Amino acid sequence: xxxxxxxxxxxxxxxxxxxxxxxxxxxxxxxxxxxxxxxxxxxxxxxxxxxxxxxxxxxxxxxxxxxxxxxxxxxxxxxxxxxxxxxxxxxxxxxxxxxxxxxxxxxxxxxxxxxxxxxxxxxxxxxxxxxxxxxxxxxxxxxxxxxxxxxxxxxxxxxxxxxxxxxxxxxxxxxxxxxxxxxxxxxxxxxxxxxxxxxxxxxxxxxxxxxxxxxxxxxxxxxxxxxxxxxxxxxxxxxxxxxxxxxxxx
Amino acid sequence: xxxxxxxxxxxxxxxxxxxxxxxxxxxxxxxxxxxxxxxxxxxxxxxxxxxxxxxxxxxxxxxxxxxxxxxxxxxxxxxxxxxxxxxxxxxxxxxxxxxxxxxxxxxxxxxxxxxxxxxxxxxxxxxxxxxxxxxxxxxxxxxxxxxxxxxxxxxxxxxxxxxxxxxxxxxxxxxxxxxxxxxxxxxxxxxxxxxxxxxxxxxxxxxxxxxxxxxxxxxxxxxxxxxxxxxxxxxxxxxxxxxxxxxxxxxxxxxxxxxxxxxxxxxxxxxxxxxxxxxxxxxxxxxxxxxxxxxxxxxxxxxxxxxxxxxxxxxxxxxxxxxxxxxxxxxxxxxxxxxxxxxxxxxxxxxxxxxxxxxxxxxxxxxxxxxxxxxxxxxxxxxxxxxxxxxxxxxxxxxxxxxxxxxxxxxxxxxxxxxxxxxxxxxxxxxxxxxxxxxxxxxxxxxxxxxxxxxxxxxxxxxxxxxxxxxxxxxxxxxxxxxxxxxxxxxxxxxxxxxxxxxxxxxxxxxxxxxxxxxxxxxxxxxxxxxxxxxxxxxxxxxxxxxxxxxxxxxxxxxxxxxxxxxxxxxxxxxxxxxxxxxxxxxxxxxxxxxxxxxxxxxxxxxxxxxxxxxxxxxxxxxxxxxxxxxxxxxxxxxxxxxxxxxxxxxxxxxxxxxxxxxxxxxxxxxxxx
Numbered sequence: 001x002x003x004x005x006x007x008x009x010x011x012x013x014x015x016x017x018x019x020x021x022x023x024x025x026x027x028x029x030x031x032x033x034x035x036x037x038x039x040x041x042x043x044x045x046x047x048x049x050x051x052x053x054x055x056x057x058x059x060x061x062x063x064x065x066x067x068x069x070x071x072x073x074x075x076x077x078x079x080x081x082x083x084x085x086x087x088x089x090x091x092x093x094x095x096x097x098x099x100x101x102x103x104x105x106x107x108x109x110x111x112x113x114x115x116x117x118x119x120x121x122x123x124x125x126x127x128x129x130x131x132x133x134x135x136x137x138x139x140x141x142x143x144x145x146x147x148x149x150x151x152x153x154x155x156x157x158x159x160x161x162x163x164x165x166x167x168x169x170x171x172x173x174x175x176x177x178x179x180x181x182x183x184x185x186x187x188x189x190x191x192x193x194x195x196x197x198x199x200x201x202x203x204x205x206x207x208x209x210x211x212x213x214x215x216x217x218x219x220x221x222x223x224x225x226x227x228x229x230x231x232x233x234x235x236x237x238x239x240x241x242x243x244x245x246x247x248x249x250x
Numbered sequence: 251x252x253x254x255x256x257x258x259x260x261x262x263x264x265x266x267x268x269x270x271x272x273x274x275x276x277x278x279x280x281x282x283x284x285x286x287x288x289x290x291x292x293x294x295x296x297x298x299x300x301x302x303x304x305x306x307x308x309x310x311x312x313x314x315x316x317x318x319x320x321x322x323x324x325x326x327x328x329x330x331x332x333x334x335x336x337x338x339x340x341x342x343x344x345x346x347x348x349x350x351x352x353x354x355x356x357x358x359x360x361x362x363x364x365x366x367x368x369x370x371x372x373x374x375x376x377x378x379x380x381x382x383x384x385x386x387x388x389x390x391x392x393x394x395x396x397x398x399x400x401x402x403x404x405x406x407x408x409x410x411x412x413x414x415x416x417x418x419x420x421x422x423x424x425x426x427x428x429x430x431x432x433x434x435x436x437x438x439x440x441x442x443x444x445x446x447x448x449x450x451x452x453x454x455x456x457x458x459x460x461x462x463x464x465x466x467x468x469x470x471x472x473x474x475x476x477x478x479x480x481x482x483x484x485x486x487x488x489x490x491x492x493x494x495x496x497x498x499x500x501x502x503x504x505x506x507x508x509x510x511x512x513x514x515x516x517x518x519x520x521x522x523x524x525x526x527x528x529x530x531x532x533x534x535x536x537x538x539x540x541x542x543x544x545x546x547x548x549x550x551x552x553x554x555x556x557x558x559x560x561x562x563x564x565x566x567x568x569x570x571x572x573x574x575x576x577x578x579x580x581x582x583x584x585x586x587x588x589x590x591x592x593x594x595x596x597x598x599x600x601x602x603x604x605x606x607x608x609x610x611x612x613x614x615x616x617x618x619x620x621x622x623x624x625x626x627x628x629x630x631x632x633x634x635x636x637x638x639x640x641x642x643x644x645x646x647x648x649x650x651x652x653x654x655x656x657x658x659x660x661x662x663x664x665x666x667x668x669x670x671x672x673x674x675x676x677x678x679x680x681x682x683x684x685x686x687x688x689x690x691x692x693x694x695x696x697x698x699x700x701x702x703x704x705x706x707x708x709x710x711x712x713x714x715x716x717x718x719x720x721x722x723x724x725x726x727x728x729x730x731x732x733x734x735x736x737x738x739x740x741x742x743x744x745x746x747x748x749x750x751x752x753x754x755x756x757x758x759x760x761x762x763x764x765x766x767x768x769x770x771x772x773x774x775x776x777x778x779x780x781x782x783x784x785x786x787x788x789x790x791x792x793x794x795x796x797x798x799x800x801x802x803x804x805x806x807x808x809x810x811x812x813x814x815x816x817x818x819x820x821x822x823x824x825x826x827x828x829x830x831x832x833x834x835x836x837x838x839x840x841x842x843x844x845x846x847x848x849x850x851x852x853x854x855x856x857x858x859x860x861x862x863x864x865x866x867x868x869x870x871x872x873x874x875x876x877x878x879x880x881x882x883x884x885x886x887x888x889x890x891x892x893x894x895x896x897x898x899x900x901x902x903x904x905x906x907x908x909x910x911x912x913x914x915x916x917x918x919x920x921x922x923x924x
Contacts, residue, residue, distance in 0.1 A: 011816025012862070012923060014846070014855040020862065022818065074735065075818045078862035250849060 003064050004097030007041050007089065011075060015250060017111035017132055019082025022075040024068070026098070027060050029090040030117045032150030033138065034226045035178045037210040039217050041089035049219040065097060069104035076108045083109030083131075092118025095126060102129040113174070116156040116163075123159050124166055133171040134205075135160060138182055140190035148181045148227075157194075164198045173204045177248070180227070183234020195242035204246035209233040254311050255468065258475045259525070263893065267317055267479050270307050275300055275322040280435075284330040289648045290375035290665075292326070293434060297379050297651065300324055300433050301386045306393035308402055313469060314422055314476045315390055315402055316429045323483060325435045331647035334431075334666065336493065336585040336600045338440035339655040340593055342447040344427055345420050348413040349380045355660045356380075362663070369663035376650035376660065383430045383651070384411045417451040417466060421473045427655070432484060434651050438493030438586035438600075441528055445498045445513040452512050463515065470519040477527040487774050488912060490526050490903025493586035499542060500533025500562050503577040508533075509542060517545040521552055526895055526902045530557040531584050533565075536864055543857035550856075550873050551847045555897030558588060558837055559871040561864050565590060568833035568869070572767060574673065587900020588771055588805070588835035588870055589677050594657030596666045599677035599767070599834060602640045605779050605787035606746050607682035607802065609634035610689050614793050615712065618705040624698045628690075628745060635753040638787060643676060643760045674764035677834040680750045681772040681779060682802040684732040684809040687743035688794035692729035695738060708793065715791045715798045726795035733808030734815050735822040744826060751831035769834025770827065770869070773899050776802040777911050801915045804899050805872075807839040810918050817859060817922050818866075825866030838868055839897070839919075841876035846923040872897055876921040881905060885913060 007027040010016075016023045028044030029036075036042065040049060046060035072084050084105060091098055091114050099122075102110060110130035115138070116123065127133055137160065138153075139145040145153040163171060175191070177183045195201060209232070217224035236248060261267060279299060283292035300320065307317035326333055347355070356377045360370065391406035408414075409423035424441070431439055455461035461469075477494050484492035498516055502508045520530050532546050546557045562580075569579035574592045585591045589599030612634045617627035646667035653659035659670030696703045703722055711719035730736040732743050747770070754766040778785045780801050790798040794809060801810050806824050808814045814823075817840065824838050846852060863871045874897040884891035888906040896905045896916050905913065 009815065011818040012859060014849060014852060014923075020818075020855060020858040022816075074822055078818050078821060078865050079858060080861075080865070082858060 001065050002097045002100040003062050004068070004094045004101075005044060005046070005060050006063055006068070007038075007060050012079070013085065016085040016087060016113065017083060017134075018109065020079040021082050021085040021111065022072055022079070023085040023087050024072070025087050026089045026091055026094050028093040029088055029115070030093065030151060031090065031115055034148050035176065035181065035209065035228070037216065038089070039220045039222055044093065047220065050221060051219060052215070065100040065104060069101050072101070072105060073108070076105070083111065085111040085113065087113040090115055090117055091126065092116075092122050095119070095122035098126055099129070102126070116159040117151060118159070120159050120162050123163060127163060127167040127169040127171075130169060133163070133169055134174040135163070135171050137173050137175055137191070139187055140194060141186060144181075144187070160198070164200050167200075170202050171200070172202050174207060175204065176207045176209060177234035177236070178209050178228060179232055179234040183236075185237060188237050188240050192240055192242050195244055198244075201244050203244050204242060206236055206246065206248045208248065208250050255471055255475065258312070258472065259523075262475055262478045262525070265482070268321075268482070270317050270319050271321040272305070273303060273320050275320045275324050277322065280324060281327040284326050288371065289330065290371045290650060292330075293648065293650055294375045294378045294382075296324065296326070297430075297434050298382050301382055304386070304433075306390040308390070308394045308397050308399055310397070310399065313418060313472050314425050315394070315406060316426050318429075318480050318483065321483060323435070323437070324433050325437065326647055331645040332598065333435050333437070333647050334649040334652045335437045336589065336598070337436075337438075337596070337652075338442040338495075338583055338585065338591060339427070339431065339652060340657065341424055341442055341655070343655050344410060344423055345414060345447060345451075348409065348423070349384050349411050351413065352654045352660060353377055353380055359660060359663050365663060368668065372648065372650055372653070372665045372668065373660070373663055375648075376654050379434070379651040380654055383427065386430070387411065387426060414451065417448060417455050417461065418469055420448060420451045421469065425473065425476055429480070431652055432480070434649055436649065436652055437484065437486060440493055440583060440585060440591075441496040442583045443497045443500075443508075443581070445510060445516055446502070446508060449510050449512045452515075463511075467515060467519050467522070470516065471523050474519060474523040474528060475525060478525045481527055488898065488903060488909060489907045490898065490901050491586075491774075492527070492901070494527040494529060495531055495584050495586060496528040497531045497533065497583040498557070499538065500560075501535070501580050503581045505580060507537075509539065513542060514545055517542070517549065517557075520554070521545070521548045524552055524554060524893075524895075526554075526904065529901055531560060532557040533560045533562050534860060534864055535562045536861075540854075540857055543860050544853045547853050547856045547860075550842070550875055551853070553875050553877075554895050555872065555874045555902035558584070558900070559860055559863065559873070560584070560590075560835075561867075561869055561871075563864065564829050564867060564869045565833070568830045571830045572675075572833050573765075584835065587773065588837050589769065590833065590835050592673070595671040595673035595675075596646070596656070597673060597675040597677065597767070598644070600773070601644070601676040601678055601766075603679040603681050603773060603775050603787075604635055604638040604750065605682055605775065605789060606635065606680050606750060607685040607689060607792055608779070608787050608789045609638065609749075610686040610746065611789060611792055614689060614693050615709065618697070618709045621705065624694055627693070628749075631746070632749045632753045635750050636756055639678065639753060639757055639766065641757060643764065669762070674760065674762050675767050676760075676764060677767045677769055678754070679769050679771040679773055679775070679834070679836060680747060680832065681775040682789070683743060683746055683770065684807060684812070685792055685794055685796060685802050686746045687732045687739050688729070688809055688812070689792045690742040690746070691731075691736075691739040692726045692795070693793050694742070695729050696725055712791050712793065716795070723795045723797075726793060729794070731794075731808060731812045731814070733812060733820045733823050735819040740823055740826055743823065744828060747827055747832050751828065767834040768832045769836045770806050770832055771834070771836025771900065772802060772805045776804050776899070776915055781911050801918065804839040804915070804919075805836045808920070810915070813920050818862060821863055821866035821868055825868045827869070829869045835870055837870035837872045837900070838863070840871060840873050841919045841921040842873060842923045843921040844875050844877045847875065876916070876919055878917060878921065881913070881917050
């Protein structure tokens with residue numbers, strides 16, 4: 001049986017899919033987005049967090065698939081029109097564990113949140129077994145993406161097209177409105193162009209920037225150096241008119 | 251009308267109506283009556299004396315009439331016996347018969363040959379008290395006439411003497427008699443299932459076109475504000491602890507759905523009024539409509555700390571198993587806080603409290619000292635609980651006025667406290683259950699199974715309040731905790747309530763068929779048993795790592811300082827309790843972060859929480875919004891947070907009016923769903 005590293009579980013979450021969700025946050029992410037509001041989810045290892053009151057908290061817990069699945073089945077039993085959501089960190093970094101879990105969660109509505117940064121086959125295998133994917137797209141220009149997310153977007157975009165082409169699972173783009181980084185004229189134009197090429201994209205959901213993110217960096221003994229105005233949220237420009245419906249959440 | 255309502259709201263909040271209070275109820279004179287005459291005669295004389303001293307107050311524009319001009323409670327002396335409290339009159343009797351109809355029942359009953367002398371005394375006393383109330387309403391009508399208010403005069407000439415014929419009259423009748431019952435010394439009175447007994451009047455007014463839905467809402471709003479006028483007098487331990495619960499929803503006696511348009515309207519009015527009274531309760535089941543749940547959640551979002559939800563699918567079978575007839579059980583309401591009350595009886599649902607953590611602590615310490623097995627430790631608990639159960643049962647004091655509106659007391663010729671009811675049970679709260687279960691789980695795991703703490707080390711740590719035993723305390727704190735749906739803590743929690751029910755079963759009946767109903771509530775004891783060393787069941791440091799002076803949780807909730815996995819785990823934990831054996835009530839107390847309601851569809855999602863509660867098989871739920879930052883600020887700047895409401899235990903109060911220790915306990919609660 002496989003094991004996986006989880007940094008948080010949120011019961012009765014309301015932002016992560018239909019109905020009430022139990023959201024599992026998997027630890028470890030290949031990206032280093034400067035606005036990341038879960039910096040404690042980036043490292044795949046356990047780490048000791050330093051809390052504002054100077055106490056410490058061990059972040060990261062190893063679960064075996066059956067124990068976690070049993071707990072998730074119990075949660076799901078109370079949320080008949082909701083289900084389970086896997087988020088991160090990056091789900092694709094622990095794809096074997098996730099697939100093992102999914103095989104133990106038959107009949108439960110599964111949502112997966114991914115940045116697409118991982119192996120294409122992993123994404124398609126997971127898509128096969130879930131009902132909804134939130135694809136967390138960020139920056140399309142390679143140089144800008146590398147600067148702000150620590151990763152060039154080619155793999156992510158290839159995976160997005162593969163998902164569009166090869167899978168049947170409904171997917172929604174989820175894009176945080178980070179001013180000066182994501183919510184720029186240049187990026188919105190590229191995004192709109194991209195949307196016209198996607199055949200199966202269901203809709204686009206923009207998320208307002210999370211203003212609480214900076215506080216968490218100190219806990220991870222890291223500096224929050226965003227190079228953008230972290231205290232405000234970006235806007236969707238008037239010219240943005242993709243063929244799919246879009247909305248702004250939260 | 252809106253202007254009238256906002257004036258009434260403001261004047262209620264700033265204490266304006268207290269200016270009408272020119273005198274004090276003479277407590278010594280009342281005590282004198284009860285010490286020198288029969289309790290029936292004492293009740294009659296006390297009420298008559300108070301009504302002679304009360305002066306009618308007619309306020310122009312207002313639709314409901316009675317304002318206290320005497321301060322103070324009219325409570326009979328404690329040494330005379332247990333007064334009527336924590337109970338709901340059968341308001342439908344008042345609405346059906348009016349006082350005149352009740353007097354007629356008395357007259358006929360007195361014609362029965364061979365009545366026992368006590369029955370004659372009871373019936374005469376009840377008649378005298380009912381007549382005194384009518385005469386006093388007449389005095390109010392005279393005053394209205396003198397001030398030229400013919401509408402009020404007409405209203406007061408008619409009710410409560412005669413049966414009301416519209417919603418306004420029905421509400422005035424209830425308000426007036428409710429106020430009179432307080433003048434007989436009743437406390438913590440409830441309003442029962444108002445969407446049921448008021449509905450025929452509402453329907454008729456709407457159908458006949460004499461009232462629009464909006465006008466009905468305004469009338470109810472005014473009525474709700476009236477229920478806050480005297481609550482500084484009616485409050486018991488703290489202001490707001492005054493009963494005035496109101497039950498909505500659920501099913502009718504025949505099992506059919508009881509929800510009607512008034513159910514929704516009363517929820518809407520409560521949200522608009524946004525005052526601490528009346529405290530709304532909602533009976534729910536798997537098919538409660540979405541719009542009712544959303545309307546209910548708006549009250550929580552508004553920060554009112556209610557409604558409290560009761561799951562009919564758990565409550566009704568438990569009451570039936572306890573012995574109530576099915577039709578009566580289906581018609582249940584709650585007493586002041588959460589205690590289930592069934593009509594036509596005189597249960598004392600708030601008779602006493604046991605400290606389950608104390609029983610566990612005593613058993614743990616003696617097992618550690620005597621080197622007993624864990625099995626022996628568990629067996630000790632039942633005896634320890636048994637010792638806390640009061641016996642014999644309290645002496646009950648008649649209340650002939652209350653009896654006139656309770657079941658078949660008049661028809662039987664017996665006071666509610668002298669055999670007029672069909673059932674006489676006693677409710678006992680089971681406090682500190684999470685601390686009890688967590689202590690047992692920690693001891694089982696660390697001392698008995700893993701043997702990582704030696705018995706004498708734990709004893710010494712407890713004796714020294716963990717001073718010098720930080721390591722041991724940390725181990726105990728990291729043991730399994732209630733609320734996480736953990737097998738060991740669940741087992742201990744179920745054990746402790748089963749032991750409570752077993753201990754109760756050992757108590758012999760009271761000779762009138764009265765038995766004890768154990769419950770899951772804590773009431774004020776999360777403070778009294780942890781902060782007041784003179785409390786008989788005060789408890790020092792406990793084996794869950796809790797230091798002396800730290801609080802217990804309110805009713806069913808993870809222990810203070812324990813952050814559970816989440817809402818669903820909490821429901822799973824409490825959904826497994828043997829509610830068919832512990833059926834006195836006592837809610838899961840769940841605090842939501844205000845962030846939960848920030849999202850647009852939060853109300854629609856929030857109803858899923860209530861549905862999860864029902865699905866998990868839990869019994870009762872309070873779901874409150876807890877904004878810790880705001881509470882801390884309210885402590886510093888009370889003037890700016892005058893209207894900030896919090897749920898305290900089975901009631902909501904204004905935060906800035908609470909004693910500091912109650913404020914502290916609330917600030918320390920965990921909020922979920924951020």
